[in-house]
Amino acid sequence: MEAHSFLSKKGFKVQSFGTGSQVKLPGPSPERPNIYDFNTTYDEMYKDLLRKDSELYTQNGILHMLDRNRRIKPRPERFQNTREQFDVIVSCEERVYDQIIEDLESREKGDSYPTHIINIDIQDNHEEATIGAFMICDLVTMLHHSEDIDNDVDEIVQVFESRVKRPILHTIAFC
Amino acid sequence: MAGDNRRSTAAQFFMDEEEVSAEQVSTYDRVVELLNQASLLQRDSMKATYLRQVQELILFKEPNLLDNFLEEMIAFQSDRSVEVRKFMISFIEEACKKDPDLLLKIMPNLTALFQDENVNVRKKVILVMAGLYRLAVQWLSQTKAPTAEMQHAWEQILNLKSLIIDLVDSENDGIRTHVVKFLESVVLTLTRKSPESEVPKKQENDMNIEKIPENHKFLKVKKLEEEGSKLFDTLLKFQASPHVSSINLMTVMGSLTTIAKQRPVYFDQVVQAFESLHVNLPPTLAKSQVSSVRKNLKMQMLALLKHPCSPDFMPQITTLLTDLGAMQSEVMKCMPKAEDIRKRKAEEPPSTSSSSKKAKVEIDVDVEDDDIGTTPWSNKEKQPNLTQKQTAIDITAEDLVNRLNAHNVADLVLISMVMLPDSLPAHFQATYTPIAAAGTPGQIKHLARLLATQLTMAGMGKGINEVQRMAGENEEEQISTTEDGVASKQHIQTLVGGMTSTSEDLSKKPESTLLGQPFMGTRKGMKQFKLASVTKNMDRDLLDQMTVSSVKRILNAEKSALIGNALSERTKILASLVAQFGGELKNLLQEYIFEDLRNRADIAFSWLYQEYVVCHGFNRSHVGEHKIVLASYDECLTRLLNGLLERSDHRDGLFTRLFLEAPVITDNAVQILRKFCQDENRVHVGMGTLQEMILARPHHRPKYLLLLLEFASHDKLEVRNHAIRVIKKLYERDDLRKSIEGHALTYLKYLLAPKPPIELFSGTRLKTEPPEVWVEDCIKLCLYLYLGLLPSNHKLIHELATVYTATSADIKRTILRVLESPVRGMGMESPELLLLVENCPKGAETLVTRVIHILTDKTAPSPELVERVRDLYHKRVPDVRFLIPVLTGLQKKEVLAALPKLIKLNPIVVKEVFNRLLGGHANSDASYTLPLTPAELLIALHNIDPTKCDMKTIIKATNLCFSEKNVYTQEVLAVVMQQLMEQNPLPTLLMRTVLQSLSMYPKLIGFVMNILQRLITNQVWKQKRVWEGFIRCCQRTKTQSFQVLLQLPAPQLRNVFEISPDLREPLLHHVQQFTPHQRAHIPKAIMNVLEKDPVEPAVTAEKDKKEPVAPPVAKPPVAATDEESVTTQVLTNVPSPELCLKVTTRSFDDGRDSGDEEPINLPLKSAVVAVPIATEITTDEPIHNIHRSARPLQAQASRHMPMDDDSSQHAAEEEQVDENDATPTHDSDTPSPTPVPTLTTLTESLPDN
Structure with a gap:
């Protein structure tokens, strides 16, 4: 979402998704996360948490995050439920990358629109998310400047990888 | 981003549409309005939006409008906006x-769009064509009566299709990706379904070849099916291409999986392809790309696992998945349900074992041969193919399992260690997973299978052989063009992959070979094959820079090349590059070569040859006339040689090799060789090289030979000696003999020139101005080579003689000086030398003498030589000096004849003569007999006719004899005296010799007395000179000689007293002491003589007065201080010390002839003993002369001992010859002005003459 927000501000056409079956937010302890389904709006989550322990969730920034999110879009979306086509999909965790590919492969082959899926590992915390947003923006800007993304993506990913010094996964899917 | 989503737009549109319909505006008007707006709009995105609305309207809402607006819509295909054009393509598809009838109209437009300049448009066309192709096949197959237009459209489609397929080698990664997708679709269309086929969800996509009627007018099922399998092979090949990019790779993997799922016929091939891909990932992939690819591979494998066909390939798939790091749970989750499998098995015909299946297929094929087109085609072509391919790996794997024992595996590992690269390659690092179950049967099987895959890929192993054999058997049955395709493809692939080894040896672990291959290819796909089309003219500097750095990389890749077994290729590449581009590269390569000369010599040679080839234009395509310019080649050769020249060690012989193996030796190279040869440390190598070159390069032999010959007169000793040694070796060859000889003689003849010719200083030694006159060094320069050759070819000596006669004194002297060792090398037996002696040219006498001297210096002369010398002496040049060297070889008679002449020579020479004659010369070598015994020699001297030789000379000669104390022992002297005494007349010098002997050997006194007595009987007084000597002897041997004196007849005794008055008194005294009895024996006359003083009484009185002062008896002599006791004995008889002293002093006076006593110094240590031999003034001239020459003789005698030394002898000889350079005996016109003191000795005649 951080990246979504950041890219939107830069003028990109962005959508953000989750790939799990539910939306999980940190709870009072790791064993007791707050779980919502995809129909819950950010606003409802915000209010729920505010009610549960406003101090804790202000402290760990969750409320702030939800506040940001609810101003971007009403509720979280699940990737597996969308049928839209994308030029580039960026994931921030290898597990998610796998899920995306699995989903795309299992989709019924339609118009065969090529989509590049790129994974860059970003830990799920606020600092990393901020850095990650910059990195993703960087990558996306590079891709955007390419006239022929299909041809250049390999090179760009390589350059990007050497720049951020993190392992990058990249593949193409037709959907 | 830029690409808007159509569906969402469409959704929006539907919302709009509702409003529109609500407003009841006619669709037609709406379309017109939208089209107008679109054509007027400037903003591309809006334009596309409007057109999209039109599409919705005319395609879905009111399809009857499509025809009306088609033209208008199509017009947008040439819109300048990429977005619009892309949209138009999708519009066409929709x-x-x-x-489908629209295909007839629209195909040309699509073809036109395919030529679009924008790559994204072209990609869109490719994507769309995938669907359209399927559509077209479907459409055509459903048509009952195909028209000509349809066929035309079909041809256009085929045309476009082949254009697209050609792009599989495109340089654009994206286009390749799209082509792969296109191929996937085409393959699916052109192959048959099978019961296990997964059916696409969209029905429209489910098109396959089975739906085409067999007898279709232009869709030939068989051909299409063949094409399908061919394209499938194209995909396999694409996946296996060594430099495929990661995106392409993942795309093609996805496509293959799709094909495998929908067309299980190919399931095996796909699994197999994935297996080999897994172990042969393209080396160009970066680390993260490897992980992406592996992730993708894992996903594809899981997808395949879900397919009902997977149980047949379960082991392969699960192993592969395990290798890829899949969890057991993941794998289990994807396994097809057990009941599914059972169900499927049930559906299958009962005989499904692979062999029976194959048999069945073969039967089918047979049937098909007879009856094309009527038999259903199910699996016909594929199935045998499948069996074969399976078995190739299977057979090899089975074969390997048993062989993977601990020992073999250890070997494999050890061998592989050598090939390992320095650092872990990215893909290895990514793929490596620790082997958990090492050594278990399962793991061994897995390993065997991995190896088998690699071996099969490389075209090795048991399996592939069997399969090939089978394929051979099956050939008649017309099986599988596909198989061939696959096989050949695999083969090519492995070659590119660097598996150059062809041995079937297990020892080459495939992985290592793979890892070791050089990472030099371009990173992306097939680009390298299209080099020409993508090259642009590069900036010159950049080009140079890149060339240099690429060569550097190749240079640094030595290890990789070694591992990759591509050293020879690397060498060739380097050589070609450097030869072609030159410049900085030459420096680079040179440095590289000299870093490790021993191992990189091959590169050096390769480079050199390449330069040569380039210079000659052998590899130029046009054979037009061009001048051969060897400049570049020359530079290369010179660089290499200079490099070697600067290096310190020359053990590797590369220098020589370079000269011998270079295609051409340039002048510069010769200069380098010249330099090389002049270096003392390398002259050995240099000369060796030169020699080899002369032998091995006959074409330029004269040039090299000349160089070598020049070195023969080099001023450095080392260089010269080496050169001459080499020349001598070459001289043994007939073909070179003549030129070498010619050169030597040319140089020799330089000596005839008035001053050193300039040619002599050509080449090497122009450091200083050539001297104006012949100095010794110059003279020698001309001679070295010649003298070196002399021992090899004796005939040359005659040339020397010729030159010698014509040259100046200085040169002659030098020649004589250097002659020794060559002449000695020739030896005495040389017929040519003998010939020279025989013919001795006028003016070359000194030369010949010198030669003879050298020859006889150490050994006795041979009879032949003696013969020649004798001839020469007798017939042509009566110079006795010739005889000296061969004296020992002459006969006694001859020696005797020559003796007078010999002793007249220079004292030094005479001494040499005596040395020879007495054999002191022969180093106690008793092997030959002297012509004369020492005794005979001395006798001969005594018997020399005084008319032939003056006494003085003879005395000198005898003195020489006496000085040889070793030879002339007292026995020898006794023999001599004995023999002389028996002669009649007695030799003049007899008594002198007796005296001399006595002084040397006082023990001879008895013998001498004996002789004196015999002489009396021989009436010694008849010969005046001998008589004088006799008296003197008696005087010397006083007391002992009294007995002898008393035996003289009275007149003679009186005569004695007249000559030597001082004898009388002692004798008288002696007699008076006799017993009366004894006295009675003395004749009266004698007594009278004794008692009567023949001299005046005054004198007698005077003597009488003196007598008491000097008692005659036993006075200890002054000279007795001499340590020799023997001398004491002699000296006891000396009359008086005063006299003795006086005589001694006088003897050292410069000999005045005025004195009545002529002292003579004996050439002995005891020279103080003065023995006057002539007391009378009557003594004639020679006696004075004797005195005069006595001093020098003495001096020489004292010098005698050291003179025995060889060297001083030679010096003496040299001196002698030098001083006689123009032999006066013949050359009357030669002025002989040299005031050398000894010059006269040779020609000396007696001063009186």
Whole structure:
């Protein structure tokens, strides 16, 4: 979402998704996360948490995050439920990358629109998310400047990888 | 981003649409309005939006409008906006789906769009064509009566299709990706379904070849099916291409999986392809790309696992998945349900074991041969193929399992260690997973299978052989063009992959070979094959820079090349590059070569040859006339040679090799060789090289030979000696003999020139101005080579003689000086030398003498030589000096004849003569007999006719004899005296010799007395000179000689007293002491003589007065201080010390002839003993002369001992010859002005003459 927000501000056409079956937010302890389904709006989550322990969730920034999110879009979306086509999909965790590919492969082959899926590992915390947003923006800007993304993506990913010094996964899917 | 989503737009549109319909505006008007707006709009995105609305309207809402607006819509295909053009393509697709008949009209437009300059448009066309192709096949197959237009459209489609397929080698990664997708679709269309086929969800996509009627007018099922399998092979090949990019790779993997799922016929090939891909990932992939690819591979494998066909390939798939790091749970989750499998098995015909299946297929094929087109085609072509391919790996794997024992595996590992690269390659690092179950049967099987895969890929192993054999058997049955395709493809692939080894040896672990291959290819796909089309003219500097750095990389890749077994290729590449581009590269390569000369010599040679080839234009395509310019080649050769020249060690012989193996030796190279040869440390190598070159390069032999010959007169000793040694070796060859000889003689003849010719200083030694006159060094320069050759070819000596006669004194002297060792090398037996002696040219006498001297210096002369010398002496040049060297070889008679002449020579020479004659010369070598015994020699001297030789000379000669104390022992002297005494007349010098002997050997006194007595009987007084000597002897041997004196007849005794008055008194005294009895024996006359003083009484009185002062008896002599006791004995008889002293002093006076006593110094240590031999003034001239020459003789005698030394002898000889350079005996016109003191000795005649 951080990246979504950041890219939107830069003028990109962005959508953000989750790939799990539910939306999980940190709870009072790791064993007791707050779980919502995809129909819950950010606003409802915000209010729920505010009610549960406003101090804790202000402290760990969750409320702030939800506040940001609810101003971007009403509720979280699940990737597996969308049928839209994308030029580039960026994931921030290898597990998610796998899920995306699995989903795309299992989709019924339609118009065969090529989509590049790129994974860059970003830990799920606020600092990393901020850095990650910059990195993703960087990558996306590079891709955007390419006239022929299909041809250049390999090179760009390589350059990007050497720049951020993190392992990058990249593949193409037709959907 | 830029690409808007159509569906969402469409959704929006539907919302709009509702409003529109609500407003009841006619669709037609709406379309017109939208089209107008679109054509007027400037903003591309809006334009596309409007057109999209039009599409919705005319395709879905009111399809009957499509025809009306088609033209207008199509007009947008040439819009300048990429977005619009892309949209138009999808519009065409949608339109055709709606109404396939449109294909007839639209194909040209699509073809035109395919030529679009924008790559994204072209990609769109490719994507769309995938669907349209399927559509077209479907559409055509459903048509009952195909028209000509349809066929035309079909041809256009085929045309476009082949254009697209050609792009599989495109340089654009994206286009390749799209082509792969296109191929996937085409393959699916052109192959048959099978019961296990997964059916696409969209029905429209489910097109396959089975739906085409067998007898279709232009869709030939068989051909299409063949094409399908061919394209499938194209995909396999694409996946296996060594430099495929990661995106392409993942795309093609996805496509293959799709094909495998929908067309299980190919399931085996796909699994197999994935297996080999897994172990042969393209080396160009970066680390993260490897992980992506592996992730993708894992996903594809899981997808395949879900397919009902997977149980047949379960082991392969699960192993592969395990290798890829899949969890057991993941794998289990994807396994097809057990009941599914059972169900499927049940569906299958009962005989499904692979062999029976194959048999069945073969039967089918047979049937098909007879009856094309009527038998259903199910699996016909594929199935045998499958069996074969399976078995190739299977057989090899089975074969390997048993062989993977601990020992073999250890060997494999050890061998592989050598090939390992320095650092872990990215893909290895990514793929490596620790082996958990090492050594278990399962793991061994797995390993065997991995190896088998590699071996099969490389075309090795048991399996592939069997399969090939089978394929051979099956050939008649017309099986599988596909198989061939696959096989050949695999083969090519492995070659590119660097598996150059062809041995079937297990020892080459495939992985290592793979890892070791050089990472030099371009990173992306097939680009390298299209080099020409993508090259642009590069900036010159950049080009140079890149060339240099690429060569550097190749240079640094030595290890990789070694591992990759591509050293020879690397060498060739380097050589070609450097030869072609030159410049900085030459420096680079040179440095590289000299870093490790021993191992990189091959590169050096390769480079050199390449330069040569380039210079000659052998590899130029046009054979037009061009001048051969060897400049570049020359530079290369010179660089290499200079490099070697600067290096310190020359053990590797590369220098020589370079000269011998270079295609051409340039002048510069010769200069380098010249330099090389002049270096003392390398002259050995240099000369060796030169020699080899002369032998091995006959074409330029004269040039090299000349160089070598020049070195023969080099001023450095080392160089010269080496050169001459080499020349001598070459001289043994007939073909070179003549030129070498010619050169030597030319140089020799330089000596005839008035001053050193300039040629002599050509080449090497122009450091200083050539001297104006012949100095010794110059003279020698001309001679070295010649003298070196002399021992090899004796005939040359005659040339020397010729030159010698004509040259100046200085040169002659030098020649004589250097002659020794060559002449000695020739030896005495040389017929040519003998000939020279025989013919001795006028003016070359000194030369010949010198030669003879050298020859006889150490050994006795041979009879032949003696013969020649004798001839020469007798017939042509009566110079006795010739005889000296061969004296020992002459006969006694001859020696005797020559003796007078010999002793007249220079004292030094005479001494040499005596040395020879007495054999002191022969180093106690008793092997030959002297012509004369020492005794005979001395006798001969005594018997020399005084008319032939003056006494003085003879005395000198005898003195020489006496000085040889070793030879002339007292026995020898006794023999001599004995023999002389028996002669009649007695030799003049007899008594002198007796005296001399006595002084040397006082023990001879008895013998001498004996002789004196005999002489009396021989009436010694008849010969005046001898008589004088006799008296003197008696005087010397006083007391002992009294007995002898008393035996003289009275007149003679009186005569004695007249000559030597001082004898009388002692004798008288002696007699008076006799017993009366004894006295009675003395004749009266004698007594009278004794008692009567023949001299005046005054004198007698005077003597009488003196007598008491000097008692005659036993006075200890002054000279007795001499340590020799023997001398004491002699000296006891000396009359008086005063006299003795006086005589001694006088003897050292410069000999005045005025004195009545002529002292003579004996050439002995005891020279103080003065023995006057002539007391009378009557003594004639020679006696004075004797005195005069006595001093020098003495001096020489004292010098005698050291003179025995060889060297001083030679010096003496040299001196002698030098001083006689123009032999006066013949050359009357030679002025002989040299005031050398000894010059006269040779020609000396007696001063009186």
